Amino acid sequence: xxxxxGVPPQALFAQLLLGLINGAFYSLLSLGLAVIFGLxxxxxxxxxxxxxxxxxxxxxxxxxxxVPYWGALVLSPLxxxxxxxxxxxxxxxxxxxxxxxYGLLLTFGLALIIEGxxxxxxxxxxxxxxxxxPGGANLGFMFLPWYRAWVVAFSLFVxxxxxxxxxxxxxxxxxxxxxxxxxxVQAFGINVPRMITLTYGxxxxxxxxxxxxxxxxxxxxxxxxxxxIIVVFAVVVIGGMGSIMGSIVTGFGLGVIEGFTKVFYxxxxxxxxxxxxxxxxxVRPQGLYGTPR
Amino acid sequence: xxxxxxxxxxxxxxxxxxxxxxxxxxxxxxxxVVTLLGRNGAGKTSTMRAVMGMLPKRQGSVxxxxxxxxxxxxxxxARQGLAYCPEERGIFASLNVRENLVLPPKVKDGGLSxxxxxxxxxxxxxxxxxxxxxxxxxxxQMLAIARILRTGAKLLLLDEPTEGxxxxxxxxxxxxxxxxxxxxxxxLLVEQNFRFAGTVADRHYVVEHGxxxxxxxxxxxxxxxxKLKSYLxx
Numbered sequence: 001x002x003x004x005x006g007v008p009p010q011a012l013f014a015q016l017l018l019g020l021i022n023g024a025f026y027s028l029l030s031l032g033l034a035v036i037f038g039l040x041x042x043x044x045x046x047x048x049x050x051x052x053x054x055x056x057x058x059x060x061x062x063x064x065x066x067v068p069y070w071g072a073l074v075l076s077p078l079x080x081x082x083x084x085x086x087x088x089x090x091x092x093x094x095x096x097x098x099x100x101x102y103g104l105l106l107t108f109g110l111a112l113i114i115e116g117x118x119x120x121x122x123x124x125x126x127x128x129x130x131x132x133x134p135g136g137a138n139l140g141f142m143f144l145p146w147y148r149a150w151v152v153a154f155s156l157f158v159x160x161x162x163x164x165x166x167x168x169x170x171x172x173x174x175x176x177x178x179x180x181x182x183x184x185v186q187a188f189g190i191n192v193p194r195m196i197t198l199t200y201g202x203x204x205x206x207x208x209x210x211x212x213x214x215x216x217x218x219x220x221x222x223x224x225x226x227x228x229i230i231v232v233f234a235v236v237v238i239g240g241m242g243s244i245m246g247s248i249v250t251g252f253g254l255g256v257i258e259g260f261t262k263v264f265y266x267x268x269x270x271x272x273x274x275x276x277x278x279x280x281x282x283v284r285p286q287g288l289y290g291t292p293r
Numbered sequence: 294x295x296x297x298x299x300x301x302x303x304x305x306x307x308x309x310x311x312x313x314x315x316x317x318x319x320x321x322x323x324x325x326v327v328t329l330l331g332r333n334g335a336g337k338t339s340t341m342r343a344v345m346g347m348l349p350k351r352q353g354s355v356x357x358x359x360x361x362x363x364x365x366x367x368x369x370x371a372r373q374g375l376a377y378c379p380e381e382r383g384i385f386a387s388l389n390v391r392e393n394l395v396l397p398p399k400v401k402d403g404g405l406s407x408x409x410x411x412x413x414x415x416x417x418x419x420x421x422x423x424x425x426x427x428x429x430x431x432x433x434q435m436l437a438i439a440r441i442l443r444t445g446a447k448l449l450l451l452d453e454p455t456e457g458x459x460x461x462x463x464x465x466x467x468x469x470x471x472x473x474x475x476x477x478x479x480x481l482l483v484e485q486n487f488r489f490a491g492t493v494a495d496r497h498y499v500v501e502h503g504x505x506x507x508x509x510x511x512x513x514x515x516x517x518x519x520k521l522k523s524y525l526x527x
Contacts, residue, residue, distance in 0.1 A: 173396055185396075187367040188371055189371035189398050189444070190398060
């Protein structure tokens with residue numbers, strides 16, 4: 001077998017796959033954050049907790065109600081999305097008239113409370129969730145587990161589907177217009193407050209979907225979201241706050257860069273994303289795909 | 294006696310603490326073109342925003358086709374058949390021309406079709422894929438008017454459609470307003486330019502300090518030229 005700069009190709013492709021998997025979660029989560037921030041100007045710090053709730057919801061559906069993975073893939077985002085809608089109606093919507101910093105503080109507090117409650121109930125060691133599609137294919141240069149291939153393909157599909165809806169449909173044009181001038185869009189006869197509520201529910205549902213996809217790969221754990229969300233915020237900053245395509249491309253791109261860093265210079269693999277964030281902030285503060293505000 | 298399509302009575306409005314409308318009262322009858330004339334800051338735009346429910350705090354009465362609108366939210370008001378074209382035109386930068394054109398949802402039957410709109414505004418057809426804000430000022434104004442014609446709204450609120458435009462474009466807008474009147478639209482127009490207003494409107498309300506201080510039928514506009522000049526400070 002050939003070697004690339006002293007690295008066996010198996011290691012390279014294994015890290016590429018791992019990078020794509022991580023990238024899939026970065027994209028799904030940063031996409032939800034981008035949609036929410038774009039329309040509501042709320043930095044949803046509870047996003048990691050909502051991702052974790054998605055995974056737990058799948059685990060509970062399986063262990064308490066016997067609902068298998070494929071059912072949870074639909075049900076969990078719906079349940080957690082509805083929970084998001086409730087949060088928006090009862091709490092977040094009260095803060096639209098004040099600085100967005102308050103929205104950030106509120107959602108940060110909610111994240112801590114939610115994670116604390118789950119830790120108290122389920123401990124922090126993590127609960128197993130069986131892989132629904134075991135096995136894989138030997139591609140010659142690497143082994144490809146079916147489930148991981150599914151996660152990458154399905155996330156990409158959901159991300160591009162969201163991009164299509166926002167950028168190419170009438171519903172998406174309402175969203176984009178309301179991002180610019182909500183009061184005018186409302187004066188055309190569109191119920192903007194309801195659209196905001198549903199958008200928040202959708203963003204939260206995306207986070208929960210990420211959680212369900214993650215459950216069989218990582219163990220289901222109350223802090224799984226807290227660990228991920230910091231990187232996801234870096235992805236959002238690099239991609240550009242509120243940009244849909246920016247979230248998708250930087251999510252997958254940074255996952256892969258992080259994976260390759262593990263091969264070539266493992267010491268930097270945990271910091272490479274933050275180094276990139278710092279460079280992007282210096283050179284292009286609005287982010288790669290952002291427009292200056 | 295015919296009932297007014299839009300009857301505004303003792304309308305008060307506030308932006309935060311500042312009281313900007315001090316009891317506006319006026320009527321607009323179906324099929325009329327009526328202007329609100331007045332200086333900058335007299336409360337003309339605020340009146341339109343109050344009618345549309347876009348002013349955060351308002352009081353008094355706004356009757357449209359017999360229905361009270363004062364307590365409704367702006368999306369419900371639009372659904373009664375009123376449509377607003379803001380002074381800054383409100384063309385969305387993240388939407389192309391066509392998306393801007395079809396953005397306002399249909400609220401009633403009987404709006405213009407896209408083809409009829411393209412007959413009125415042929416430029417918009419060619420520029421369909423351009424970003425909305427890449428159009429010239431005149432084209433953006435045409436687009437801002439065009440997009441509310443599709444919705445089926447019977448009463449159009451046009452806020453200074455001629456502002457900052459070249460005389461030839463102002464003339465086109467005048468022609469458009471006259472055509473819309475022939476097609477049965479009712480139009481409430483905010484203007485500072487009473488010469489332009491005189492070429493399109495049936496009646497003029499003069500607004501000062503958030504109140505209607507005078508009503509001048511268009512037939513009397515020449516006779517009242519001096520008075521209007523003093524009202525408008527020109």
